[in-house]
Amino acid sequence: MIQAVRQDSRGNLPVLWDSRKKGDGRCGLRVLVIEDNLDIQANIADYLEPEYLLDFAYNGEEGLKLACANDYDVIVLDLNLPRLDGIELCRRYKAEARLQAPILMLTARDTLDDKEDGFAAGADDYLTKPFALRELKMRIGALANRPRVINALELRFGDLVLDPSGQTATIGEASRRLSNMEADILKWLIQEAPNPVPGSTISYRIWGEDPPASGALRTHIYNLRRILSELRRGGGPAIAIATDRERGYRLCRDGER
Template sequence: MKVLIVEDDAAIAANLYDYLEESGYEVDVASNGRTGLQMALADSWDAILLDLSLPGMDGLMLCRKLRGEARRDTPVLMLTARDALDDKLEGFVHGADDYLVKPFSLKEVGARLSALIKRYRGRVAPMDLRFADVFLNLSTMTVERAGRPVKLPPKCLQLLRVLMQSPNRMFSRAELETEVWGEELPDSDTLRAHVYTLRRALTAPGQTDLIETVHGVGYRLVGSGRNGA
């Protein structure tokens, strides 16, 4: 997942960068509003952490341009030292999705960021996932491929859920480990073993392997047979 930090305080930006990178996010930083807007429009982001008081262009103006002129719906978590209700309401009016007052806990930033991204991806309410001939019922956590029931251990189910929610997207190993195991990250061979188990369970004789290994990087779900683990 990709997160853009727009923050002019170098110490705060560095702390956020380090924490989010260790949590498996791909992170970049802009130190002023104009650069932040350019970077927000030049790439696709899963979320933006946006300081309110910025040189060049403040966070409210950036958010307004992002929403109004560029028509981007990227989740925005606004960070500010202003804690008055009117300041918070103004942030929401200009398009912020959530609001966090400084000083803040990095864990709270992580929790709010995760919740925003889940809502943005439509992952809050249970639903069915389908890709190719694979069906995953998120209510019962049961899997079928071409009508054949597929039995999976819990972590493999979670791994499949992540891959099916963004098919064709390449997930880094760190991203998948964070999504499936949370803060209790496994050793280096655990993810590989679970991908192997998932691949074998999904792929019956005559069926194509839907999991592609991007060597040295991670994995993705694809619509045709690819290379192995």
């Protein structure tokens, strides 16, 4: 299991923060709190830890890793997070996690437009700051009673079929296994098709604010193009990745470039 990382109140080096280490035999709900305010983290921990198993993440990137790697009953998500904001984190979690926990957005953004953005990104509930800890606990309990969602939907573009859970791409009778990054990139291209996806957007979704050398993304795109070409040789129709200068990458059918 990946453990959450939390800074101490003086801003020193991160320390592991995992409520299950106390060994007190708690068997309550398992909750991930993604929140960069240390005081709010501490208040939530003091109020919920007697009953719940809590993990904390200080930034969006770490929060997404924890959310996708572990089986939580509820995820409490702030929106103004470093490295990856809560709206994008929610979208990616809903698209990538196979067994999905309900998400409660906990934020100071309190306008109707803010709430609309949150629910559109996939939030199951929305609580604005300042908030009562008792209400937070009630909402967590209500969300935990909802049926869990299993994300096993196939994505399609023309005759191209992507199975995100199995990480396979299929055209006609031909199939190929994809790497994690190849599957993610192809998924985003299918979701946005026929519109292009900027290379900067893809890089940020994969690597956050610290991408590797500029050639890394081009290498993954090259590999995907080769795979799609091999699927065509298997007897299927042509599906390709086109480059729109200054606009990004997009999926297209034969003759549409």
